[in-house]
Amino acid sequence: MVNVGVIGSTGYAGAQLVALLSHHPHVSLTYLASHSYVGRSFSSVYPSMLGSCDLVMEEEDLEEASKRCDVLFLALPHALASKKVNAELLKRCIVIDLGADYRLSDVASYNHWYGCEHASPSLIAQAVYGLPELHRNAIVSANLIANPGCYTTCSILTLAPLVAEGLVDTSTLIIDSASGVTGAGRVEKTDSLFCECNESFKAYGVANHRHTPEIEQELSLLAGRPLMVQFTPHLVPMNRGILSTCYASLASGIGEPEIGQAYRKWYADEPFVRLMGSSLPETRFVKNTNVCAIGWKVDQRTRRVIAIGAIDNLVKGAAGQAVQNMNIRCAFAETAGLASSVVNPL
Structure with missing residues (x-):
């Protein structure tokens, strides 16, 4: 079992991620952060999750989260993760970023296309582009995984x-x-x-x-x-x-x-x-x-x-692929907690 946290847990991608993780056989959800819903249970925001995830959401604190979690997912808009992730954090836990901050290997390209200065360019070289079908071997040992865009x-x-x-x-x-x-x-x-x-x-x-x-x-x-x-x-x-x-x-x-x-x-x-x-x-x-x-x-x-x-x-384009990356990195079955067939064929 691994202890897992999600920052930005109530956005669409974050909520999908919580739903997948709450039923994952090797995961214990231990930390959920959502600035807009501090002090409320996750299921009070998404009632369909009542009984599946009733964890109370906390104010975002990556330092605290990294001490309580083995894997930390960041489901944040671009330009935020690069301001929060640092080398010390990556020594304590695995970070899987669902945002855009570590996807591009060229910082000048990032600055140009996203219209802002990357806040931690020294970490870009450590990041692995998390498309498992192409980069599975590199994901196995990465502590900073950049989940691809949809x-x-x-x-x-x-x-x-x-x-x-x-x-x-x-x-x-x-x-x-x-x-x-x-x-x-x-x-x-x-x-x-x-x-x-x-x-x-x-x-x-x-x-x-x-x-x-x-x-x-x-x-x-x-x-x-x-x-x-x-x-x-x-x-x-x-x-x-x-x-x-x-x-x-x-x-x-x-x-x-x-x-x-x-x-x-x-x-x-x-x-x-x-x-x-x-x-x-x-x-x-x-x-x-x-x-x-x-x-x-x-x-x-x-x-x-x-x-x-x-x-x-929201699944292969975001949360599901993030879980797939976690499965590879943590040596779980790659398919653990993930559906490969539709519930309704119509």
Whole structure:
């Protein structure tokens, strides 16, 4: 058993994390922090958790939390974790950051895309990018794990085999992703109001979304050279889910057999990647699971591959992946406490 704490426990990602951890066979939830609900039980904020997690929430104190916890999850907006994490903290406990502060290996890129100065750049070199399907071996010994973004998880996993195996022209990569409203967080925003987003579909963050450099960083590592992608996110009037439709021109001589072979080579043994081939994924196929479902089509007319990935943005795109990282780091079964199949198939 490990003692675990969550900072930012009442946001959408934080609450999903608490729900997963409360049923984890190797976890004892010992510390929950939420500035807005100090002194209240978690189940008083989320009544569906009554009896599952009635822990009283405390004011945030990372020093105290690190003394009581073996693993500390940070579910905070960007620019906060880098002000709170330090070397002494990392000596006492494992930190898994669900925010953006340690995802980018280049501090100048972080400062540019996030519009602020990174508060602890000396720790970036210690951080491991927590996408298990690509960095499992490094996660095993890391005390600072940067949980990937939701759009990035879906996009990178969908494109990784194509890029790594040299099957596509990387100068032609285009990603159109659509996310449910929980991706915007639990903070009150006009754009997230029911009347603003219901019965509508829109693009946002066009040409400047902050997940772009994260996608480029990981795909560049796979390609062995710097590359750029055209990434456009969209808001869908549903609670949760991400669908990423990725386009690329095929390399010379590449067709359907090589594409299928590459996906099977990379993901045949991955517990949370479901290959659907030409049967394309939908967000409802992975709802409330830690699965990334991937399908693809080769368009012989245009000589392009269209690869489509689907995840639950709050599970594989956030809390579930954080638990997966904890499982790897703590030598638990990687699938412990995580669902790989939907409860309702409809």
